[in-house]
Amino acid sequence: MPLPPIDHADATPDVRAVYDDIMATRNVPDVNNFWKMLAHHPATLARTWDSLKEVMAPGALDPLVKEMIFVAVSVTNGCQYCIRSHEAAARKAGMTDAQFGELLAVVGMANETNRLVHGYQVELDERLK
Amino acid sequence: MPLPPIDHADATPDVRAVYDDIMATRNVPDVNNFWKMLAHHPATLARTWDSLKEVMAPGALDPLVKEMIFVAVSVTNGCQYCIRSHEAAARKAGMTDAQFGELLAVVGMANETNRLVHGYQVELDERLK
Amino acid sequence: MPLPPIDHADATPDVRAVYDDIMATRNVPDVNNFWKMLAHHPATLARTWDSLKEVMAPGALDPLVKEMIFVAVSVTNGCQYCIRSHEAAARKAGMTDAQFGELLAVVGMANETNRLVHGYQVELDERLK
Amino acid sequence: MPLPPIDHADATPDVRAVYDDIMATRNVPDVNNFWKMLAHHPATLARTWDSLKEVMAPGALDPLVKEMIFVAVSVTNGCQYCIRSHEAAARKAGMTDAQFGELLAVVGMANETNRLVHGYQVELDERLK
Amino acid sequence: MPLPPIDHADATPDVRAVYDDIMATRNVPDVNNFWKMLAHHPATLARTWDSLKEVMAPGALDPLVKEMIFVAVSVTNGCQYCIRSHEAAARKAGMTDAQFGELLAVVGMANETNRLVHGYQVELDERLK
Amino acid sequence: MPLPPIDHADATPDVRAVYDDIMATRNVPDVNNFWKMLAHHPATLARTWDSLKEVMAPGALDPLVKEMIFVAVSVTNGCQYCIRSHEAAARKAGMTDAQFGELLAVVGMANETNRLVHGYQVELDERLK
Structure with a gap:
């Protein structure tokens, strides 16, 4: 009953842009389920990624x-x-x-x-x- | 109404021995209130100090x-x-x-x-x- | 090893009365496992249901x-x-x-x-x- | 800025009835600030006291x-x-x-x-x- | 011993810009101590304000x-x-x-x-x- | 991906000594996974067992x-x-x-x-x- 993860192929362009930045920054071939769940609320996805990228650098x-x-x-x-x-x-x-x-x-x-x-x-x- | 801190001068010899080891290890002239409160249960005082000394080394x-x-x-x-x-x-x-x-x-x-x-x-x- | 849920059919009359009230109030055909576990302590079951019914109304x-x-x-x-x-x-x-x-x-x-x-x-x- | 405690003298009859039951049950001359704050929501006061009285007995x-x-x-x-x-x-x-x-x-x-x-x-x- | 709050008059221009945006957005004459403490780490101040402004809108x-x-x-x-x-x-x-x-x-x-x-x-x- | 539990047979002598004391003290034929995981850091295993044995006595x-x-x-x-x-x-x-x-x-x-x-x-x- 929880929401399903949203894969790259099914993502909207704005979500996909965040995924691409995560993959490029971390040099990984896919993003974790964490991001695929946040994608249900694109503003949270973008904000959380921006924050984490800044804080963990x-x-x-x-x-x-x-x-x-x-x-x-x-x-x-x-x-x-x-x-x-x-x-x-x-x-x-x-x-x-x-x-x-x-x-x-x-x-x-x-x-x-x-x-x-x-x-x-x-x-x-x-x-x- | 909480218990009062137990100062070095009022402590039993076993408590005082822990205080002395804390002061020597940390090179400080007195122990914090934390230790002066644990002194109400000398076994907890001794065990906690032994553990912290080991873990924080x-x-x-x-x-x-x-x-x-x-x-x-x-x-x-x-x-x-x-x-x-x-x-x-x-x-x-x-x-x-x-x-x-x-x-x-x-x-x-x-x-x-x-x-x-x-x-x-x-x-x-x-x-x- | 945890206790098993108590189904309606196996419940004592006082537990069953609470189940019946939950089902009637919420218009559902059965109660959740939460209630079937609280049933192990009927006083907790009754008190928790009374409280939740009041608070969530x-x-x-x-x-x-x-x-x-x-x-x-x-x-x-x-x-x-x-x-x-x-x-x-x-x-x-x-x-x-x-x-x-x-x-x-x-x-x-x-x-x-x-x-x-x-x-x-x-x-x-x-x-x- | 927090709400002020409600004393017995200023309480409504339903709140006063709960206070009286607390004082009688515990054999104390006044109720604690906890109850005097819950009194701002009489339903919470009554329910919490009933629950605590039952659970702590x-x-x-x-x-x-x-x-x-x-x-x-x-x-x-x-x-x-x-x-x-x-x-x-x-x-x-x-x-x-x-x-x-x-x-x-x-x-x-x-x-x-x-x-x-x-x-x-x-x-x-x-x-x- | 905790750090002191940083008032508007003592703040650097980047911190002051955040304070100004908070005061304008909330229509208040000064910012809370919360912001005056975050100002010790301007990146946290700016990021937290941007996030809160977005999330609480x-x-x-x-x-x-x-x-x-x-x-x-x-x-x-x-x-x-x-x-x-x-x-x-x-x-x-x-x-x-x-x-x-x-x-x-x-x-x-x-x-x-x-x-x-x-x-x-x-x-x-x-x-x- | 988490570390595997360390069984008695695979344990170092110092770990095994702690296991043996747990089994003897509690009169059980084997130790729980908790201890088999702590064994990855023998100092934590020994200290935690000593502490628990003292505290729970x-x-x-x-x-x-x-x-x-x-x-x-x-x-x-x-x-x-x-x-x-x-x-x-x-x-x-x-x-x-x-x-x-x-x-x-x-x-x-x-x-x-x-x-x-x-x-x-x-x-x-x-x-x-």
Whole structure:
């Protein structure tokens, strides 16, 4: 019952232009289902791609670090699709098994200590104000 | 009505030993309120410190990247104390304003696209299975 | 290993009475698995149905808006079953593809800006206090 | 700018009736701000009180366990007001400092391992299916 | 210790241009602290404003409905600043007390039933697949 | 594409030692997939097992209460694997259907009232400060 993905062949010209830019930018032969679903709302497709392209580009942080941050958020939110696609992107950008293991260890501890802070109702230290 | 922080002077010897190790490891003159609250349950204090010391130590990822991942999780969970203390730790480890800006931009986009994936009920691509 | 859904034919009279009211109220030939699972705790079944019937009834907000709000929460929480069943209810109440697209766009942006607010630790403006 | 709490003296008779039932049931001289805010929507006030009274009553689980479960959820969601009011209720029901410490330790570990499960994308074991 | 808000007078020309567009579009004499914090990363400021302006504009959904969806997400995530600023925006767009009450009632029930679905591990009905 | 679980036969000696301790402590013939996935990062495996063993041991709270708290958190976070494995552990520790029903009822109500508190922006009562 969910909407079907929209393939390149069935897409309108504006959607196809976004797909083409994704494929060219990432040097891949097709776009992921994520984009094929956003295509149901072309304005969201175009805006999301423009934003992601800008945000994930190399800058003060390199692409590997950005992909690991993306994984950290997706794991915290429990978004399976996002975890898998961005783990894949991080590995493509050079993430090793050891780095993935440390990434998840930090994500786990942060989720734990976030709750210890809430639970004990820790007040801000003077020096953090 | 929440429990009060337990200062070094009022701590039991086992708690004090953890405080001393935190101060020595981090080269700081006192421990944060976080630790002074965990001290109400000494087993949690000792275990959490042992775990954090291990997880946040330099390894396959450097401490700055680890602190930024910690911030990413804390921002996603909305834990103010955690954001502030780990933003401070990340800055101490060298994070620039530009890096902080890019970190938050990625965290924002990840939280957005996580929900677009949920909302459109995106199926895993074959290549991600 | 999870509990099995309880069908109408196997239900106790009090559970059956709730099922009958759901089917009559919604003019459907059977109840969803959601209700067939709650039936394992009849007090929860009855209370949840009474509450939902009251809360989702037309009032100051019309049923379509209420279903879209329900979808917004379910997408934020990543509850697949809830997204699908309330997307279906929203479409039955008249939601178009364009409205669904805009709904998800707002949900995505809200999840993003919620985290930008946390990340930058934005203080309340005077006029909002 | 948020709505003001509605005190007993200023409440409509239907709201006052709910307040009176809360005070009688809990044997307290006044109701909390939570109820004084819900009073802005009397249907929500009445329904929420009826539901909470039913759900938190002694049953297969005793009130202390129920309050601790309430705290566990509130800590996970980071709801400060809820944590404080239900920690207070749990202490009134007999919760000791040691029990509170263990409660938070479990909540912390559960939040951590939930993310390790997501991050490693752990498949259900056959025996759990 | 958090970064200070950047006022119009202290902003760079590109930041000032965004502020001016926000003030003109919304017909307000100044921008909120939210924008004054994003100004620390001008690319995020410009992108977020462009996105919000597009997403929140009247379309298939009217601005009031969009603001209520924004509030629903912000309440679910517990973002106080976001709740207050978008509740204000919703009221400006015409939201009545009764509508606000029903909005929160739906948000509450959705958050409850989302967890009942998770807890009972409800399987998708055939008709929802 | 996710990593495969690591069976006992294929595990390194340090991983095997953890598996053996889990099997001995819990008196089970094999470890769950959770542990077989953590084994990809032996430090995380060892630390997580040590922590869980300590935290879930009988203490001021009995194991059944601890497992129910674990379920409450996992339901709130929507972690299916965690719900199922800890529901199983809770049942093994004696949880009845009636207790499970009440547990989920409390979890549902807590998630609802957490959002009513956020939505109405309830201020802390004097007596809770």
